[in-house]
Amino acid sequence: MTQVKLSTEEQNIKIAVDAAIFTVQHDELMVLLIQMKKKPFANVWALPGGLMEQEETTENAARRILKIQTGVSDVYLEQLGTFDDPKRDPFGRVISVAYFALVPSEGVKLETTDKYADVQWWSVQKLPSLAYDHSYMVQVTLERVRAKLGYTNVIWSLLPSEFTLSQLHRMYEVVLGHSLDKRNFLRKVLHLDFVVPSGNKVSGEAHRPAELYKFKQKKLQYVEVL
Amino acid sequence: MTQVKLSTEEQNIKIAVDAAIFTVQHDELMVLLIQMKKKPFANVWALPGGLMEQEETTENAARRILKIQTGVSDVYLEQLGTFDDPKRDPFGRVISVAYFALVPSEGVKLETTDKYADVQWWSVQKLPSLAYDHSYMVQVTLERVRAKLGYTNVIWSLLPSEFTLSQLHRMYEVVLGHSLDKRNFLRKVLHLDFVVPSGNKVSGEAHRPAELYKFKQKKLQYVEVL
């Protein structure tokens, strides 16, 4: 940090945190967007975010945004990277530390505040154009998450605590955006042994009731899923 | 960015850039460290770094550090992440955007300036304790680079423009820190077809001369090497 001062001028750079919050609803991968009110971006959609506070970490700032917008905490959150094109913000020099979060769709209650014109989930397939470099952030997150499905158990962060193997299967397909052979997929998943039967079964549907499973651990593990 | 101002206080946070510069010398993975002079860290080793300038990007700041310390440009450089523990710098709130670079060992001339007590390559196996959170940064870089060897051609960034298959093989072993079966490794590498014979051979050594190879492309490609 301060070994070489590269410049003698004082820095006048602000630090913001943005959060790309993903979930899956109705077999579609969704990202949470807010609609802005302020002048050059009136009615433009963007990722939720804001300036950092003096005494917090960027991760805590991201958790706070998440809590405010979705009411959820205790979700998967990962630093995506820092975005610092000098022209990315028309108001002045602002660099943004971006995070992404993966949340299960149940238990989320969107909070609209009067700071924003609107707050909505959008399908990543049909995004509007976004403020700043936020489209790029979403793009980078998607690539990261899709890759990470292949070698970790992160998928737990999108699922309820009990789920059927079919839900698990469909969740992979939705996030990856392509289909996976059912029998091969299930064999692999069961063999890798990161999900176990919960002992319960689905009931009340007009077909054979599915066995419910749960994750052995709800924290990041490295497993070769794909 | 600025959609929600999380705080009404003004930010007083500085932004620094640190660079973990790696190379391989004498079959050892080395990282470049500088020895500090300033008070609470007098004679402590650290990664080279410094405060960002107002009008540059963090990547340019990292390239500048790299150029100043090693004289090299046009090397592999990647953003590692942003480190922002409020207590990481005893002088005040400084967040650091860390980069890592991979450089071939020939063509590098270390520059000592009077800002530092010393500048040296250190084996990652025998690092001294480092200032700030720099040991952690080195650790994270190592994990990232080792993983990346498995699915990309980044290894080009550590090798000279022409090299033997044995050098390539040894390079993988040194960075990964474990050995790889020679025949299986070479079969895979040749099959993947990201290196091609340059047409030249090594000469002047007391044994069978090796064929020289070069990379088809000296930019990041995704290939399943391991």
Next chain:
DNA sequence: TCAAAAGTGTTCCTGTTACACCCATGA
């Protein structure tokens, strides 16, 4: 002719792919 590193094949085994039918339930 010796020392040293270069270069080269085969077998075994494991894991991946492709593929289709019966099962259990509620309506």
Next chain:
DNA sequence: TCATGGGTGTAACAGGAACACTTTTGA
């Protein structure tokens, strides 16, 4: 009894792992 999604096996193939000797050169 029917419609719906749940659940299951096998054969062919590809790729990974283990393993040792011959070749070419300079000294």
